[in-house]
Amino acid sequence: MIxxxxxxxxVQALLGWFSVNMRDLPWRRDYTPYRxxxxxxxxxxxxxxxxxxYFNRWMGRFPDVAAVAxxxxxDVLKAWEGLGYYSRARNLHRAARLxxxxxxxxxxxxxxxxxxxxxxxxxxxGAIASIAFQQDAVAVDANVERVFSRLFDIDTPIKEKExxxxxxxxxQSLLPRxxxxxxxxALMELGALVCGKKARCPLCPVQQWCExxxxxxxxxxxxxxxxxxxxxxxxxxxxxxxxxxxFIQKRPEMGVWAGFWEFPGGCIEQGxxxxxxxxxxxxxxxxxxxxxxxxxxxxRHGYTTYRATLHCYLLELRGGSDVPVLHAATESRWVRFAxxxxxxxxxxxRKLVDMMAGSLQWQWLQGG
DNA sequence: TACCCGTGGCA
DNA sequence: TTGCCAAGGGT
Numbered sequence: 490m491i492x493x494x495x496x497x498x499x500v501q502a503l504l505g506w507f508s509v510n511m512r513d514l515p516w517r518r519d520y521t522p523y524r525x526x527x528x529x530x531x532x533x534x535x536x537x538x539x540x541x542x543y544f545n546r547w548m549g550r551f552p553d554v555a556a557v558a559x560x561x562x563x564d565v566l567k568a569w570e571g572l573g574y575y576s577r578a579r580n581l582h583r584a585a586r587l588x589x590x591x592x593x594x595x596x597x598x599x600x601x602x603x604x605x606x607x608x609x610x611x612x613x614x615g616a617i618a619s620i621a622f623q624q625d626a627v628a629v630d631a632n633v634e635r636v637f638s639r640l641f642d643i644d645t646p647i648k649e650k651e652x653x654x655x656x657x658x659x660x661q662s663l664l665p666r667x668x669x670x671x672x673x674x675a676l677m678e679l680g681a682l683v684c685g686k687k688a689r690c691p692l693c694p695v696q697q698w699c700e701x702x703x704x705x706x707x708x709x710x711x712x713x714x715x716x717x718x719x720x721x722x723x724x725x726x727x728x729x730x731x732x733x734x735x736f737i738q739k740r741p742e743m744g745v746w747a748g749f750w751e752f753p754g755g756c757i758e759q760g761x762x763x764x765x766x767x768x769x770x771x772x773x774x775x776x777x778x779x780x781x782x783x784x785x786x787x788x789r790h791g792y793t794t795y796r797a798t799l800h801c802y803l804l805e806l807r808g809g810s811d812v813p814v815l816h817a818a819t820e821s822r823w824v825r826f827a828x829x830x831x832x833x834x835x836x837x838x839r840k841l842v843d844m845m846a847g848s849l850q851w852q853w854l855q856g857g
Numbered sequence: 858t859a860c861c862c863g864t865g866g867c868a
Numbered sequence: 869t870t871g872c873c874a875a876g877g878g879t
Contacts, residue, residue, distance in 0.1 A: 533875065613875085630875050632874090719871070
C-alpha cells in the first residue's frame with residue numbers, strides 16, 4: 490500500500506531505480522515528438538528488440554513527418570512489412586498527412602490534438618504528451634496495469650473497466666508534477682525489466698509497497714481474462730510458374746493483410762490432400778487449372794489467432810489462358826522472382842520467398 | 858462491447 | 869509442441 494504521506498518516497502525509489510537501469514534506446518537519445526510518436530506506435534504489441542530494428546530502419550527512410558507524408562502508402566507498408574498490425578502503418582501515414590495539412594507540419598502539442606490523430610488512443614496520447622512534451626499526463630499500458638495489479642493486489646480481472654479506471658486514477662495521483670516523462674517511462678520499464686510476467690521481486694525498488702508481495706501471491710497477479718484459443722490450420726499455397734514468371738494477386742482492402750500481395754491458396758479441408766487443396770484454391774480464386782509439380786517447402790507462422798502450417802508447391806498451368814478471373818483479389822501480376830522484393834507480402838509468404846532465395850536448388854527460378 | 862488486426866520469442 | 873504474450877487502437 491502507498492499512503493498519501495508515502496507517495497514521495499515511492500516516486501523517489503522508482504525514479505532512482507530508473508535513472509540507473511533505464512535501457513539505452515534510440516528514441517531516448519532525443520525526445521523529438523516525431524521519434525517518440527513513431528516509437529510508441531511501433532512498440533504497440535511488439536517486442537522491444539524487433540521494435541528497435543524497425544525503428545532505426547524507419548528513421549533512415551523517413552527522417553521526419555514530412556517524409557512520411559510525402560511517401561506513397563505502399564512504401565510505408567513496405568517499411569512495416571513483417572511487423573504486423575498493419576493498420577498502425579496506415580494510420581501513421583494518414584496522421585502524417587493530417588499533421589502537414591492541419592498543423593502546418595508541426596507535431597501538435599495539445600493533448601486533444603494528439604489524441605485525435607488516427608492510431609493514437611488513450612495510452613499513446615499520454616505517452617507522447619508526457620515523453621515528448623513533458624506534460625503531466627499518465628500513460629497506462631499493460632506494464633503499468635501489471636505493476637499496479639501487484640502493488641494494490643487487484644484480485645479481479647485487470648481489464649475490467651473499474652480496474653482500468655482505478656489504475657489510471659492512481660497513476661495520476663502518484664505522478665510527480667513536471668516529471669511525467671521520467672515517471673511514465675520508469676513505471677513501464679519496471680514492468681518490462683522487473684515486474685514482468687515472471688516477477689523478479691528481489692530486484693524491485695518498490696517491493697516494500699507491494700501488497701501482492703507481502704501476501705506472497707505476486708505470481709497470481711494480474712488476474713487475466715480468458716483469451717481466444719489459438720486454432721491450428723493447414724494451408725496449401727505456392728508458386729504458379731509460367732514462362733519464367735510467378736503469379737501474385739492483391740488482397741482486398743478489408744480484412745487481414747488488406748491490400749497485400751500474396752500467392753493464392755487456402756485451408757486444406759477435411760478429407761483433402763494438400764495437392765488437392767492447392768488445385769481447388771487456385772481454381773476458386775483465379776479459375777486457373779493448375780498442377781502441382783513439386784513440394785518446395787513447409788512454412789510455419791502464426792497470425793492473429795491462428796497457427797498456420799503452409800504446404801508450398803511449385804505449380805504449372807495445365808492449359809488454357811494465363812489471364813486469371815479474380816475472385817479473391819483486386820488485381821494480379823506475373824512477376825520475376827527478383828521482383829517479389831518490391832511487393833509487400835504477409836510474413837508467411839515472405840518467409841517462403843526467403844527460403845527459396847537462399848536455396849541453390851532453386852537458382853533456375855531466380856534467374857527466370 | 859466483443860472482436861478483429863500479425864508476428865516472433867519464449868518456457 | 870503449445871500456450872502465452874509484447875509500450876493498443878478501431879469499430
